[in-house]
Amino acid sequence: MIVKKLEFENFRNLNNSYIEPDGGVNVIYGENAQGKTNLLECIWLFCGGHSFRGAKENELIQFEKDFFKIKMDFYSFSREQNAEIRFFNSKKQVFLNGVEKISSSFLTEVFSAVVFSPEHLTLIKRGPALRRKFLDGAICQQKIRYAVALSKYNQIINQRNALLKDIFKHKELKDTLQIWDDSLTSCGAIILKERLEYIKKLKEYAREYHFGISFDKETLDMEYISTANIDENDSLEVIKDKLEKAYQKSRNEDFHTGYTSVGPHRDDMDIKINSISAKTFGSQGQQRSAVLSIKLSEASLLFEKNVEKPIILLDDVLSELDSKRQDFLLNKTDSYQTFVTCCEESNKEQLRKGKVFSVSNGVITNVSALR
Numbered sequence: 001m002i003v004k005k006l007e008f009e010n011f012r013n014l015n016n017s018y019i020e021p022d023g024g025v026n027v028i029y030g031e032n033a034q035g036k037t038n039l040l041e042c043i044w045l046f047c048g049g050h051s052f053r054g055a056k057e058n059e060l061i062q063f064e065k066d067f068f069k070i071k072m073d074f075y076s077f078s079r080e081q082n083a084e085i086r087f088f089n090s091k092k093q094v095f096l097n098g099v100e101k102i103s104s105s106f107l108t109e110v111f112s113a114v115v116f117s118p119e120h121l122t123l124i125k126r127g128p129a130l131r132r133k134f135l136d137g138a139i140c141q142q143k144i145r146y147a148v149a150l151s152k153y154n155q156i157i158n159q160r161n162a163l164l165k166d167i168f169k170h171k172e173l174k175d176t177l178q179i180w181d182d183s184l185t186s187c188g189a190i191i192l193k194e195r196l197e198y199i200k201k202l203k204e205y206a207r208e209y210h211f212g213i214s215f216d217k218e219t220l221d222m223e224y225i226s227t228a229n230i231d232e233n234d235s236l237e238v239i240k241d242k243l244e245k246a247y248q249k250s251r252n253e254d255f256h257t258g259y260t261s262v263g264p265h266r267d268d269m270d271i272k273i274n275s276i277s278a279k280t281f282g283s284q285g286q287q288r289s290a291v292l293s294i295k296l297s298e299a300s301l302l303f304e305k306n307v308e309k310p311i312i313l314l315d316d317v318l319s320e321l322d323s324k325r326q327d328f329l330l331n332k333t334d335s336y337q338t339f340v341t342c343c344e345e346s347n348k349e350q351l352r353k354g355k356v357f358s359v360s361n362g363v364i365t366n367v368s369a370l371r
Contacts, residue, residue, distance in 0.1 A: 001111065001308045002337050003043065004080075005073040010065040012038035013362040020366075024334035025354035028341045028364075035362045036341040037117070040313045042070050043339065044115055046083055048108040052115045057087050076110050076308055083107055112141070113311040114299040116292060123294070124278050124287045128225075128268035135269065138298050139198050142305045146194045153187040156180055157265055165258040181247045184263065189240040191264045196232045198301070199224050199269065205297035206290075210273075213289045213328050220278075220293055223270045227262040284320045292317060292329070299336060312338040318347050326350060 007018040013035050028036050037053070041060075044052050051060065061068045067088035074081055084095040085104065094104045101107075122130050140147040160180040167177070203222040210220035224232060228246035230239050246262045253261050260266075271278045271290055278290050292314075302310045312333065317340060318326045330340065330351050356367040 001074065001076040001311060003072060003074050003311060006039075006043060007071040008042055008068075009070070010062040010068040011042055011070055012060060012062060014038055014042070014062075014364070015362045017364060019357065019364055021337070021339070022355035023337055025330060025338045025340065025351060026357065027330070027347065027351050027354065028339060028357045028359055029343065029347060030359035031343060034359045035364070036359045037315050038362075039359065039364065040115065040315050040339055040341060043072070043311060044113055044313060045070065045085055045104075046072050046074075046107055046111050047113050048103075048105045048111075052117060053119075057092060058090060061087065072111075074111060081110055083111065108141070111311075112302055112306065112308070113313055114295055114302065115313040115315070116295045116317055117315040120291050120295065121287060123291050124271055124282065128266075131269040131271075132265070132267065134294075135195050135198065138202075138301070139194055141302065143194065146191065149187045149190040149194075153184065153191055153264065156183050156187065157260055157263070160184065160260050161258065164254050164260070167255060177251070181244065184247060184260075185240055185244045188243050188264050189236055192226065192228075192230050192239050192243070192267075193236050195264070195267075196224055196230070196234075200232055201301055201304075202294065202297050205300045206293045209296045210289060210293035212332060213293060213325050215324055215328075218273050218286070218289075219275070220290055221272045221275070222294075223272070225268040225270055227266045285322065285325070288317070288320055289325055296333070309336050312336045314338065314340045316341055316343070318342045318344070323350070330354075 002023045003021055005018055005020050008014050009016045019039075028039060030036055041051055041053060041055075050057075067086065069084070069086045071084040072082065074083070081097055083097075084093075086093040086095075092104065094101045094107065096106060096110065123134055136146075136150055140150065160177070163177060163180060199222055203220070206220050206222065210218060224230075228243050230242055234242070243263065247260075250260075250262045271294075273282055273286055273290060276282075278287055282290065296312070299310050299312055314329065317329060319342075321329070326347065327350055330347070331353070334353060358365045358367050
């Protein structure tokens with residue numbers, strides 16, 4: 001999968017123009033607030049989702065304009081393709097190979113990317129909800145069945161929690177709880193099985209990437225922390241049995257709290273460097289390296305699933321990494337088309353092959369092409 005040409009009109013602060021990136025590594029450098037991240041955001045929108053920065057579509061329109069239009073020529077699934085997104089009067093139009101689609105989700109069938117932004121460091125630094133969100137988002141990209149099970153599970157959790165609050169006042173409703181627990185067990189078991197299988201594959205790739213980034217000095221590991229004592233080698237039936245027992249065992253606590261205390265919605269993932277908690281003991285550089293390894297592994301698993309290499313978008317990734325780790329990211333990821341933003345002009349000097357673009361006040365300039 002290769003972006004051949006990217007055009008943008010009235011998008012964020014970017015000057016109406018286009019770029020023709022290298023098929024390997026592309027470095028985009030410039031001072032803060034000049035438009036570097038906007039360029040990555042533009043590419044990311046073709047993945048069929050929303051801005052990775054959480055912006056609404058009308059916030060993507062350039063100041064004092066009333067629409068934006070972005071277009072991309074790309075190569076995927078053995079042929080040249082093109083896509084276009086237009087946004088005007090709160091209405092979005094999406095075109096794939098000249099044919100209008102009813103939703104941007106259709107683009108996911110032909111184009112995919114993995115993005116790292118500084119916000120992703122919260123994957124290690126903050127609570128389990130963000131780690132669960134990462135797992136769910138990554139698996140949903142690969143399996144519709146998982147997305148369906150997850151949506152249903154979340155609905156049932158909300159209904160069960162509402163019932164728990166009613167039971168506190170109306171004890172006669174206790175017997176109806178089993179109905180919700182049976183549904184939770186079925187959906188929850190699917191979610192847990194898929195998460196465990198995904199992490200098992202993810203950590204193998206992540207160890208390899210992190211070993212390279214750290215120049216053989218650090219070992220990265222991940223472990224799924226289940227509130228129902230599920231093991232990564234458990235079968236679906238064993239998971240169902242353990243989950244059912246966990247819901248029954250936690251009922252008294254749930255009656256008092258009015259909240260479902262066990263299950264996939266309460267689980268976590270422990271990330272370790274050299275067998276030590278990355279959250280508690282990892283330096284800023286180590287934490288950043290660990291998240292990068294995980295995101296690069298996400299790309300490898302997408303490639304394994306789709307037989308197409310996704311685009312890799314790395315926003316402000318080089319800060320707080322030493323020169324060796326920077327060199328690895330700039331020169332060892334060229335098997336994927338990669339876009340890297342940075343503030344330090346010196347970083348572009350480390351690139352041995354690819355293209356360098358500078359961004360100043362929304363104007364993008366092709367500085368050099370290296371071979």
